[in-house]
Structures are given as C-alpha cells and as structure tokens.
Amino acid sequence: MNNREQRAEDRIQNTEVRSQKFPLKKCGSYYRLLSYCLLFPAYCLLFLTGCGSTPATLSDMHVKAIDIHQSGEKAFKRGDYKTSLKLYSDALRINRSIENIDGIAINLMNLATVHRKLGERDNALQCIDEILNSSSLSFTQHRLSEASYLKAILYLDNGQMDTSLEWSDKALSFCQQTKCGTEGRIYNLKAKISLLKQELDNALQCGAKGLDFNKNFEDNQEIANSIRLMAEAKTAKKEYLDARKLYEEAMQIDKASGLTNKIAFDLVGIGQVFLHEGKKEEALRYFKRALSISESSGNAKGIADVKNIIEKVRK
Amino acid sequence: MELMKEKDSRFVNLEKKIGLFVVIAIAGIIVAIFLLGVQQDIFTSKTTIYFIAPSGKNINEGQSVKLSGFKIGKVKKLSLDDIASVKVELSINTKYMKWIKSDSKARRTKEALIGEEIIEITPGSINAKKVEGQGVIDYERVKELSEMAEEIQAEIKPVLTDIKQIISYINDPKGNIKQTLGNIQKLSEDILVTQKHVDTLIQNTDQNLKSTITNVNTLLDSAKTTITNTDNIMKKIDKDIPGIMEKANKTLENVEKTTGEIKKITEQAAPQIPPIIEKGGNIAEGTKDIVDSVKKVWPIRSLIKQPEEKTLKVDSYE
Incomplete structure (x- = not known):
C-alpha cells in the first residue's frame, strides 16, 4: 500500500468514525433538503386539505324549507293563522319534493295545529291521518306519538272523551319504545279527560305521572298544567287546603313563565276553592284579579268567562 | 459517496422513500382539486x-x-x-x-x-x-323603465286635455255656467225692486196690522240684507273666477311640463340604473358568500346553531 492509498484509507476510516459519533451533523444537508423541498409542500397540502373540508351542509331546498317554516311559526305566534297555513303548506311541499320525512311530519302536524286554531277540525284530522296512516313513508315513533297526541286533543275538543283516551294511550305506546318528551303532556291530557269523567283518583294519578315526566324534561308550562289539574282534582274531592296550595304553586310557575291566561286560570281556581268553602268575598277578590289580568292581556274569552262567574257569585 | 450510502442504514432505499412521498403528495393534490370541482358543480351533468x-x-x-x-x-x-x-x-x-x-x-x-x-x-x-x-x-x-314611463305619460295626457277643456268651458263668457250666474244676478236685482213695491203696499194697509207689518218689515229687511250679501258674493265670484281659472290653467301646464321633465330624467337615468343595481347585487352576493364561508370555518361553525324545523307546542290544558 503506497502513501496515497494509505491516506485514502485513513480518510475513509475517519469518516466512518465521524459518522458514528456525529451522524446527524454529517447528513444535515440532506435533511435540510428534504425538509425544505418535500416536507414544506406536504405540510401545505395537509393544511389546505384540512381547511378545504367543510362540514355536512343542508341542501338549498332544505334551507329554503326551513326558512319558510320559521316564517310560518312567526305568523302563528302573532296570530296570523291564514298566512301561517300558507307558509307551512309551502314548507311541506318543498319537504315532499326532497322527501325529508321528518320535515313532512313536522309540517303536517303544524298544519293540523293551525287548522285547529281556525276551527277547521276535519282538515286538521286529515293532516294527522296522513302521518298515522302512511304506508309509503316510515315516520319515527316520536312523530307518531306527537300525531296521536294531537288527534286525541282534536277528539277531546269535539267532546269524544273515550276516543280521545284511546288515542292518548296510543300516543303513550309509541313513546315506550323511544324517549319522546311528550309523555308528560299525554298524561296531563289523560288527567284532564279523567277529570271530565269525574274519575278523580285516576286524574290525580295521571297528573302526578305527568308531573314527573315534565320535571324530567324541564317543561315548566306542562309542569304547571300537571299541578293545576291535580289542584282541580283535589277541589272536586273537597280537599280545599291541598287544592289551594297546588294552585298557588302552579301560579308561581306560570308567573315565572309569563303565561297570562294560565295565571288567570290559577286565580279562578283559587277563587273556586274559596267559593266551595263558602268564603264569597275572598272568592270574588280572586275572580276580580283574574278579570284584571284577562282585561290587560286583551283575552276576550277570558274576560267573558270571568265576568260570568262574578255575576253568578253576586246573584 | 457510494461508500457512505452503503454504510449508513438511513440512506438505504432513499429513492423509493422520496418517490413514495411525492406520489402521496400528488394524490393529495388531485383529491383536493376533485373536491373543489365537486363543490363548484363542475361534475354536475x-x-x-x-x-x-x-x-x-x-x-x-x-x-x-x-x-x-x-x-x-x-x-x-x-x-x-x-x-x-x-x-x-x-x-x-x-x-x-x-x-x-x-x-x-x-x-x-x-x-x-x-x-x-x-x-x-x-x-x-x-x-x-x-x-x-x-x-x-x-x-x-x-318592458323597460323608460317604456313604462312613456305609457304612463300617454295615459295621463288625454286626461289632462279633458280637464283643460272642462275649465275652458266653465270660463267661457257665452257658456251655460257664466250665463246662469248672470241670470242669478239679474234675479236678485228684480227681487230688490219687488221688495220696494211690497214696502209701499204694506204702508197703505190697515193700522191694526201695524205690528204684523213691522215684523214682516224686519223679515224683509233681513231678506234684503241677505240678498245684498248674495249679490256681493255673486259679484265677487264673477270677479274672482277668471283669476282662479287662469291659475288652474297655469297649474295644469306646469303639471304637463313636470311630467315631460320626469320622462327626460327617467330616460337619462335609465341606462345608469342597471349597472348600479348589478354592482349592488354583486356586492350583496359577495358579502353573502363571505359570510356563508365564515360560517363554515371552524370554530365559528360550532358556535352557530343549525336552523331546524320543529312542531308547534300544543298545550295539554287549553
């Protein structure tokens, strides 16, 4: 081995030693090249892909249906039932065109509710039956329960208590398979029917069950309804002290919710309890409070009802 | 260099690794372009x-x-x-x-x-x-805006002409209305003469009827005053009507002029309106696009509640 070969061999050995001692330092330039030339565009690509991914959005038609539906709700809340009817019909038509099953059910039920407000009971029943008798579309148990509940209410409006009770039970049976959130309302309706049929113990039981469900779902309006129905049952059972306490409890919830009509109902209820106890003056005081509330809210039916009660008491 | 490659395990299959990395990057770019295309409806039939x-x-x-x-x-x-x-x-x-x-x-x-x-x-x-x-x-x-303005003008013009003719007819000295007014004036003058005759006749009547006559005289005096007032009013009307008619004529001419000017202004403005409206529309659409895009960006999209349809609450107590 001559000197030149010896030097070359030494260089190789030195390089090997250096690479074992300082491996990164030796290859640093390659890593930098990789980092700048490949990793950077790769990161950019990953970033762009991440930004580009958009969440699942609703179709234009669905968004339009929702817009119209919400306008219908606003019209309903301001008492413009004719406009509300038209808007819900439009929303239903769009939902049908995209076969949005839940949207179809919701709009049919809202149409039934508006028809009921307009006193068009047959039209309301027709809308509900479209959900309950549908063979082509499979609506959820929740919607079927809501539809049955609405049907029960329509029958009760017509004084058909037994049929109404049947549909209330059907509404409950739909809820047994899934949690609906309507059980409280259904039990309240059953309590109301039992009260009308003078089945007071049953009314109390249904009211209590309704109260439990409504408390679970934190539905204050229906909680107050449950308590008021129980108060009515207690009044009918001549348990006046309990009845008064329940009415006051219901009134507190109604006041917190700002439901003027319900506050008037509660006051009339307390008045009735006093009347049953023979305390005419106390009763009149509560009836006058109810009248004042009805007058302030412009509730013509409420005013007429309370005035009628006051006149009867005075006679 | 060859020796380095052989000795260092990290450089084993370096070409394959780089190649694989480039392939993945290109595939990613193609997928991104495809997704953009889907979003832009490029692939829609x-x-x-x-x-x-x-x-x-x-x-x-x-x-x-x-x-x-x-x-x-x-x-x-x-x-x-x-x-x-x-x-x-x-x-x-x-x-x-x-x-x-x-x-x-x-x-x-x-x-x-x-x-x-x-x-x-x-x-x-x-x-x-x-x-x-x-x-x-x-x-x-x-129809264009200017065409609509022309149509309206064409409809208004005959109505204005008719009104002008009616005013001219009222204002005509030989017309029925003017002559009727003259007759009323003459009638009031005759009533005055008649009243004088009645006065003379009353003076010659019986003394017993004096009080009655006095009352009648008072009544006639008031009638006279009324007639005189009526006469004055008639004269005033007769005097004022030509002025009023002239003013009405001028007003109608002004209306006609104004309509013409409105038409001119509309015609001048009409070509400028569509571009302005178009620009406004573009801006509104652009703003909507921006807002829609922002709404889709994380984390803003998680803060915005998706609109939904819901059933109206039917109270169990009502």
Whole structure:
C-alpha cells in the first residue's frame, strides 16, 4: 500500500468514525433538503386539505324549507293563522319534493295545529291521518306519538272523551319504545279527560305521572298544567287546603313563565276553592284579579268567562 | 459517496422513500382539486337549451338562470343568428330539466328592485312535454323603465286635455255656467225692486196690522240684507273666477311640463340604473358568500346553531 492509498484509507476510516459519533451533523444537508423541498409542500397540502373540508351542509331546498317554516311559526305566534297555513303548506311541499320525512311530519302536524286554531277540525284530522296512516313513508315513533297526541286533543275538543283516551294511550305506546318528551303532556291530557269523567283518583294519578315526566324534561308550562289539574282534582274531592296550595304553586310557575291566561286560570281556581268553602268575598277578590289580568292581556274569552262567574257569585 | 450510502442504514432505499412521498403528495393534490370541482358543480351533468331574444342587451355570459327562485344554470353563450336575432344558449343542471316544459318561457328580470339581472324560466304546465337537450323555449320580453314611463305619460295626457277643456268651458263668457250666474244676478236685482213695491203696499194697509207689518218689515229687511250679501258674493265670484281659472290653467301646464321633465330624467337615468343595481347585487352576493364561508370555518361553525324545523307546542290544558 503506497502513501496515497494509505491516506485514502485513513480518510475513509475517519469518516466512518465521524459518522458514528456525529451522524446527524454529517447528513444535515440532506435533511435540510428534504425538509425544505418535500416536507414544506406536504405540510401545505395537509393544511389546505384540512381547511378545504367543510362540514355536512343542508341542501338549498332544505334551507329554503326551513326558512319558510320559521316564517310560518312567526305568523302563528302573532296570530296570523291564514298566512301561517300558507307558509307551512309551502314548507311541506318543498319537504315532499326532497322527501325529508321528518320535515313532512313536522309540517303536517303544524298544519293540523293551525287548522285547529281556525276551527277547521276535519282538515286538521286529515293532516294527522296522513302521518298515522302512511304506508309509503316510515315516520319515527316520536312523530307518531306527537300525531296521536294531537288527534286525541282534536277528539277531546269535539267532546269524544273515550276516543280521545284511546288515542292518548296510543300516543303513550309509541313513546315506550323511544324517549319522546311528550309523555308528560299525554298524561296531563289523560288527567284532564279523567277529570271530565269525574274519575278523580285516576286524574290525580295521571297528573302526578305527568308531573314527573315534565320535571324530567324541564317543561315548566306542562309542569304547571300537571299541578293545576291535580289542584282541580283535589277541589272536586273537597280537599280545599291541598287544592289551594297546588294552585298557588302552579301560579308561581306560570308567573315565572309569563303565561297570562294560565295565571288567570290559577286565580279562578283559587277563587273556586274559596267559593266551595263558602268564603264569597275572598272568592270574588280572586275572580276580580283574574278579570284584571284577562282585561290587560286583551283575552276576550277570558274576560267573558270571568265576568260570568262574578255575576253568578253576586246573584 | 457510494461508500457512505452503503454504510449508513438511513440512506438505504432513499429513492423509493422520496418517490413514495411525492406520489402521496400528488394524490393529495388531485383529491383536493376533485373536491373543489365537486363543490363548484363542475361534475354536475348539464343540458343545453336555447331561446331567441330580439336583443342581447343586459344578457351576459355566466348570468344566472333561475326557476321559481332557484338557480338552475347559467347563460353559456350568446350569438347572432341569420336575421340578427340573438341566440342565447343556456346550460341547465340536468336534474332541473324536468320542470322545463315546451310552454315554459324565458324572460330577463331582476331579483328585486336592487338585484342582479337574471334569466328567469317559468315552469310549464303539468301536461306539457318536457324540453329535451338542444331544445328551444320562447322568450318573453319585459318592458323597460323608460317604456313604462312613456305609457304612463300617454295615459295621463288625454286626461289632462279633458280637464283643460272642462275649465275652458266653465270660463267661457257665452257658456251655460257664466250665463246662469248672470241670470242669478239679474234675479236678485228684480227681487230688490219687488221688495220696494211690497214696502209701499204694506204702508197703505190697515193700522191694526201695524205690528204684523213691522215684523214682516224686519223679515224683509233681513231678506234684503241677505240678498245684498248674495249679490256681493255673486259679484265677487264673477270677479274672482277668471283669476282662479287662469291659475288652474297655469297649474295644469306646469303639471304637463313636470311630467315631460320626469320622462327626460327617467330616460337619462335609465341606462345608469342597471349597472348600479348589478354592482349592488354583486356586492350583496359577495358579502353573502363571505359570510356563508365564515360560517363554515371552524370554530365559528360550532358556535352557530343549525336552523331546524320543529312542531308547534300544543298545550295539554287549553
């Protein structure tokens, strides 16, 4: 081995030693090249892909249906039932065109509710039956329960208590398979029917069950309804002290919710309890409070009802 | 260098690793471009239909085509045919073609008072045949603002002429109205003379009727005053009417002039309005796009509640 070969061999050995001692330092330039030339565009690509991914959005038609539906709700809340009817019909038509099953059910039920407000009971029943008798579309148990509940209410409006009770039970049976959130309302309706049929113990039981469900779902309006129905049952059972306490409890919830009509109902209820106890003056005081509330809210039916009660008491 | 490669395990298969990395990067770019294409409807199936318009004014390539308020396509191409009419080629999303029937009509319209100029297609009747690809639909011409102003002016002009004639008729000294007023004046003068005769007659009547006569005299005095007042009023009316008529005439002339000026202003402003409206529409659309995009960006999208349909609450106690 001559000197030149010896030097070359030494260089190789030195390089090997250096690479074992300082491996990164030796290859640093390659890593930098990789980092700048490949990793950077790769990161950019990953970033762009991440930004580009958009969440699942609703179709234009669905968004339009929702817009119209919400306008219908606003019209309903301001008492413009004719406009509300038209808007819900439009929303239903769009939902049908995209076969949005839940949207179809919701709009049919809202149409039934508006028809009921307009006193068009047959039209309301027709809308509900479209959900309950549908063979082509499979609506959820929740919607079927809501539809049955609405049907029960329509029958009760017509004084058909037994049929109404049947549909209330059907509404409950739909809820047994899934949690609906309507059980409280259904039990309240059953309590109301039992009260009308003078089945007071049953009314109390249904009211209590309704109260439990409504408390679970934190539905204050229906909680107050449950308590008021129980108060009515207690009044009918001549348990006046309990009845008064329940009415006051219901009134507190109604006041917190700002439901003027319900506050008037509660006051009339307390008045009735006093009347049953023979305390005419106390009763009149509560009836006058109810009248004042009805007058302030412009509730013509409420005013007429309370005035009628006051006149009867005075006679 | 060869020795380094052989000795260092990290450089084993370096070419393959780099190659694999580049392939993954290219695949990623292709997927991103594909997703963008899907978002921009590039891959949506389109069908081409036509309509023939007398003028291509305010019809542009890329302009939105809408049906019942939904964007269903856009203007693809404009070209002049043999008789100098404009052949407008529309590119329609095939899924919307089922609503375009042989009796559907295309018309140029605005989305609102301040809105984008669009081509609107009316949905045809249920029984009509569907329009197939390369089919032709009718074009319905929409009136321009200046044409509408001209129409209104044409309708108002005869009414103004009629009013002018009526005033001239009232103002005519030989006309019935003027002559009637003259007769009333003459009648009042005659009543005055008659009253004097009645006065003389009353003075010659019996003394017993003195008190009665006094009363009658008082009554007649008041009648005289009334008649004198009426006479004055008549004279005043007669004096004032020509002035009033002249003023009415001038007012009507002014109205006519004003209408003419309004028409001129409308004609001058009309060409400027569509571009302004178009710009406004573009800005509004751009803003909506930005807001819509921002709404989709994380984490903003998680803060915005998705709109939903819900049932009206039916109270169990009502």
